Amino acid sequence: MKAGVGLFSALALFLLMGAVLTQRPRTKKPTKRPATTRKPAVPRPPVPAPPEPQEPTDFPPLILGPPSIYPDCPRECMCSPSYPTSLNCETRNIRVIPVIPARTHYLYLQNNYISEVTAEPFVNASEVRWVNLANNRIHRIDKQVFEKIPALLYLYVHRNQLKEVPPGLPSNLEQLRLGRNVISKIPAGVFSKMANLTLLDLYHNQLSDSGLGKNTFKGLKNLMQLNLAHNVLKKMPDGVPSGLIQLYLDKNRIDDIPKDYFKGLPHLAFVRLNYNQLSDKGLPKAVFNISSLLDLQLAHNQLASVPLFNSHLEHLHLNHNSIESINGTLICPLPFYGPDAVLGDDILAPKLRYLRLDGNHLSPPIPLDVIMCFRHLHSIVI
Numbered sequence: 001m002k003a004g005v006g007l008f009s010a011l012a013l014f015l016l017m018g019a020v021l022t023q024r025p026r027t028k029k030p031t032k033r034p035a036t037t038r039k040p041a042v043p044r045p046p047v048p049a050p051p052e053p054q055e056p057t058d059f060p061p062l063i064l065g066p067p068s069i070y071p072d073c074p075r076e077c078m079c080s081p082s083y084p085t086s087l088n089c090e091t092r093n094i095r096v097i098p099v100i101p102a103r104t105h106y107l108y109l110q111n112n113y114i115s116e117v118t119a120e121p122f123v124n125a126s127e128v129r130w131v132n133l134a135n136n137r138i139h140r141i142d143k144q145v146f147e148k149i150p151a152l153l154y155l156y157v158h159r160n161q162l163k164e165v166p167p168g169l170p171s172n173l174e175q176l177r178l179g180r181n182v183i184s185k186i187p188a189g190v191f192s193k194m195a196n197l198t199l200l201d202l203y204h205n206q207l208s209d210s211g212l213g214k215n216t217f218k219g220l221k222n223l224m225q226l227n228l229a230h231n232v233l234k235k236m237p238d239g240v241p242s243g244l245i246q247l248y249l250d251k252n253r254i255d256d257i258p259k260d261y262f263k264g265l266p267h268l269a270f271v272r273l274n275y276n277q278l279s280d281k282g283l284p285k286a287v288f289n290i291s292s293l294l295d296l297q298l299a300h301n302q303l304a305s306v307p308l309f310n311s312h313l314e315h316l317h318l319n320h321n322s323i324e325s326i327n328g329t330l331i332c333p334l335p336f337y338g339p340d341a342v343l344g345d346d347i348l349a350p351k352l353r354y355l356r357l358d359g360n361h362l363s364p365p366i367p368l369d370v371i372m373c374f375r376h377l378h379s380i381v382i
C-alpha cells in the first residue's frame with residue numbers, strides 16, 4: 001500500500017515536472033530575453049562587497065568621531081557608553097592605527113587606508129578579543145602585535161595586501177580570515193599551535209600546490225571550515241584536518257582527486273569544487289560515496305557522467321558540465337530492483353532533495369528511474 005502511494009506520488013511528481021519543464025512560453029511577441037532557464041532556488045554564497053578604497057592622489061582627510069565621554073577615546077573613533085568594550089573606527093580614512101584603550105574587547109578598523117600594523121597602539125590593549133582590519137592596504141603585521149593581544153579570538157584581515165600569513169598568531173585564535181590578499185606560500189608550522197582554530201579562510205589568494213606543504217594544516221585539531229577557493233591549486237591540498245566539515249575549493253585548477261582523499265574526513269558535509277577542471281577520468285568511481293556528505297557542488301567542470309554518491313546526500317550541483325545522459329538505475333545509491341529495493345520505503349530512500357543539471361547536454365523530461373529512486377527530490381533544474 002505504502003509502495004503504491006509512494007509510486008503514485010513519484011509518478012505525479014514526474015508528470016508535474018514533465019509538464020513544467022516541457023511547457024513552452026506562449027508569448028506571441030518575442031521578448032528581448034526569453035526566460036528559458038529556471039533560476040536556482042538556493043541562495044548564493046554572500047559576496048562581500050565593501051568598496052575598495054580608490055587610490056587617491058592625496059589621502060582623504062580623517063573623519064573624526066563624535067565627542068566622547070571617554071578621555072581615552074581616539075578622536076577618529078566612536079566610543080559608545082552602551083558598548084564600553086567596543087571601539088568603532090571603521091570607514092574613517094585612518095592611515096595609522098590610534099592608541100587602543102585598555103578596555104577594548106572589540107576593535108573595528110575595517111574600510112580604512114591602514115598599511116601597517118605595529119605593536120605600539122596595542123601596548124595596553126591586552127583584552128582585545130576581536131579585530132576587524134578588513135579592506136585596508138595592510139602589507140605587514142608585526143609579530144609583536146599578537147604578543148600584546150594574547151586573548152585574541154577573531155582576526156579578520158581579508159581584502160588587504162598581505163603576502164604571507166601574519167607571523168606569531170596567538171594560539172587561542174578561533175577564526176582567521178585572510179581572503180583576498182596575495183599570499184602565495186604558507187610555510188610549515190605557521191598553524192601548528194592553533195588547536196582552537198575553527199575557521200580558516202584563505203579564499204582568493206595566490207596559493208599553488210608548492211605553496212602548501214604536506215604539514216601546512218597540521219595541528220589544526222578543531223578546524224571545521226577551510227576555504228581555499230579562488231587560488232591556483234592543481235591538486236587537492238594535502239593533510240587537511242580530520243575534523244573538517246566544510247571544504248571549499250572552487251575556482252582552482254584541480255583535475256583529479258585521489259581515490260581515498262576523503263577517507264580520513266569522517267565529518268565532511270559540504271564540498272565545493274565548482275569551476276575546476278574535473279573530468280570523469282580524474283574522478284575515481286566511488287570517491288564521493290561518503291556517508292557524511294550533505295552538499296556536493298561540482299558545477300562548471302568537464303564531467304560527462306553523474307558521479308556515484310551516497311544515499312545521505314541532499315544537494316548536488318552538476319550544472320555546466322558535459323553530461324549527456326543520466327541513468328537513474330545506475331546512480332541510485334541503493335538497490336533499485338530485487339528484494340532489497342528501496343522503492344517502497346520513504347525512510348530508507350536516498351535523501352537527495354535538490355539537483356542541478358542545467359548547462360549540460362540534457363533535455364527534459366527527467367527519466368522516470370531518477371524520479372523513482374530519488375523520492376525526496378523536490379527541486380530539479382535541467
Ligand SMILES: *[C@@H]1O[C@H](CO)[C@@H](O)[C@H](O)[C@H]1NC(C)=O
Nearest residue numbers: 099100101102120121123124
Ligand atoms: C598604558 O598604561 C599605562 C599604565 O596604566 C599608562 O601609564 C600608559 O600611559 C598607557 N600607555 C598608552 C600608550 O596609553
Ligand SMILES: *[C@@H]1O[C@H](CO)[C@@H](O)[C@H](O)[C@H]1NC(C)=O
Nearest residue numbers: 170171172173193194195196
Ligand atoms: C582553547 O580552548 C580551550 C577551551 O575553551 C581553552 O581551555 C584553551 O586554553 C584554548 N587554547 C588552546 C591553545 O588550546
Ligand SMILES: *[C@@H]1O[C@H](CO)[C@@H](O)[C@H](O)[C@H]1NC(C)=O
Nearest residue numbers: 285286289290291308309310
Ligand atoms: C558506498 O558506500 C556504502 C557505505 O556507505 C557502501 O555500502 C556501498 O557499497 C558503496 N558503493 C560503492 C559503489 O562503492
Ligand SMILES: *[C@@H]1O[C@H](CO)[C@@H](O)[C@H](O)[C@H]1NC(C)=O
Nearest residue numbers: 325326327328329330331367
Ligand atoms: C541504466 O543502467 C542499467 C544498469 O547498468 C542498465 O541495465 C539499463 O539498460 C540502463 N538504462 C538505460 C536507459 O541506458
